[in-house]
Amino acid sequence: MASARQISVGGVPIGGGAPVAVQTMTKTETADLAATMKQIRVAADAGADIVRVAVPREKDVDALRTIVRESPVPVIADIHFNHTLALKALDAGAHCVRINPGNIGGHEKVAQVVERAKEAGIPLRIGVNSGSLPAHLRELEFTNPVEALVSAAVEMVELMERLAFDNFKVSMKSTSVPNTIASNRMLSERIPYPLHIGITEAGTKWSGSLKSAVGLGTLLADGIGDTIRISLSTFHAEEEVKVAWEILKALKLRERGPVLIACPTCGRLQFDMDTVVAEIERRLEAYEDPIEVSVLGCAVNGIGEARHADFGITGAKDMGMIYSRGEPLKKVPTERLVDELFEEIDKYYAAGKKVVRDETAAAAAREWLAENEDATAMTPERMAALEAEAADREPARLDEEASPVAGRRFTRA
Numbered sequence: 001m002a003s004a005r006q007i008s009v010g011g012v013p014i015g016g017g018a019p020v021a022v023q024t025m026t027k028t029e030t031a032d033l034a035a036t037m038k039q040i041r042v043a044a045d046a047g048a049d050i051v052r053v054a055v056p057r058e059k060d061v062d063a064l065r066t067i068v069r070e071s072p073v074p075v076i077a078d079i080h081f082n083h084t085l086a087l088k089a090l091d092a093g094a095h096c097v098r099i100n101p102g103n104i105g106g107h108e109k110v111a112q113v114v115e116r117a118k119e120a121g122i123p124l125r126i127g128v129n130s131g132s133l134p135a136h137l138r139e140l141e142f143t144n145p146v147e148a149l150v151s152a153a154v155e156m157v158e159l160m161e162r163l164a165f166d167n168f169k170v171s172m173k174s175t176s177v178p179n180t181i182a183s184n185r186m187l188s189e190r191i192p193y194p195l196h197i198g199i200t201e202a203g204t205k206w207s208g209s210l211k212s213a214v215g216l217g218t219l220l221a222d223g224i225g226d227t228i229r230i231s232l233s234t235f236h237a238e239e240e241v242k243v244a245w246e247i248l249k250a251l252k253l254r255e256r257g258p259v260l261i262a263c264p265t266c267g268r269l270q271f272d273m274d275t276v277v278a279e280i281e282r283r284l285e286a287y288e289d290p291i292e293v294s295v296l297g298c299a300v301n302g303i304g305e306a307r308h309a310d311f312g313i314t315g316a317k318d319m320g321m322i323y324s325r326g327e328p329l330k331k332v333p334t335e336r337l338v339d340e341l342f343e344e345i346d347k348y349y350a351a352g353k354k355v356v357r358d359e360t361a362a363a364a365a366r367e368w369l370a371e372n373e374d375a376t377a378m379t380p381e382r383m384a385a386l387e388a389e390a391a392d393r394e395p396a397r398l399d400e401e402a403s404p405v406a407g408r409r410f411t412r413a
Ligand code: SF4
Pocket: 263, 264, 265, 266, 267, 268, 269, 296, 297, 298, 299, 300, 301, 379, 380, 381
């Protein structure tokens, strides 16, 4: 369940029902101010609510003061092993400091960091990692890694509570997707504090995005997780941010920018849809409004499932059509489809979010659609619609009589 408590990281609320905050971590050497600030700005433009910077050296903590002042979004300092750096990061004005109490040098040093955070009114993120559990839990890690991870996190939370500190969020990181899901589910039942969730070292942009979508998507769909970070092996922090947003948009947890829907294509496709979809996706990045844009590879279905899209295109060999909310707008040569689509989108915004329709052009497009539509073709979309209809009509038929394994499932010889 969503965390009961809320903290504020530089004005961004985390937990307590606040929108799930997107964060990323810069990949630059933090002390390289120009490079770090450039990456923070690109990540913030892509939609990062918060950024985290690594602070492993004195020169990084020196740079932190300027970064905090100039960053367009709150900054979290990431500290391992060195409590002095954590104290200095708090003094430098970091909006949050991430520590792993298990590697910061003992309870006394943790207490010093907590005391300074209390004085400054700055939250901490306390994190445990499957790779660095306390010695007394290492045995358990082999037999029950989920319980080991949760026990380590609960012990840290108890330590915070003994220190009378409650301005923190918790993270438990594992490279295993099932363990991340199971441990966060368990921890969310045991503690009221906000949870930062992520799959650590998830992998490349391709595999890491998928692993994160499965792991974090499962948790977020259950209402677990108050801030997310996608860890990808890329030097471009904004890529992590884009993936985080796609996950949140897919679950309808947050809205940001346009939603692009595209058919999967099949043997009916008659134009280079790959290139067209990529170009549309690229150009849509310039828009902030959550309009829905649909791309259909052919017109045999008519506008079909894209009826609700704000704008869309469907193409054939030489000609295509632009439509809006189920109604044709105009037909255009295939090579002009993308440019004309964006002209229509821009006209819509210029008219104060009103679709501008030229009736003569719309009539010609309707005619083109009628010629190219084939109501009898058994397309993937129509098969899916028929299956859905059948399932709706006869839900009870998933019983003994209807099932291909009817009578075998519970039959004893
Ligand atoms: S039939 Fe469906 S999947 Fe195939 S190209 Fe046309 S719209 Fe795309």
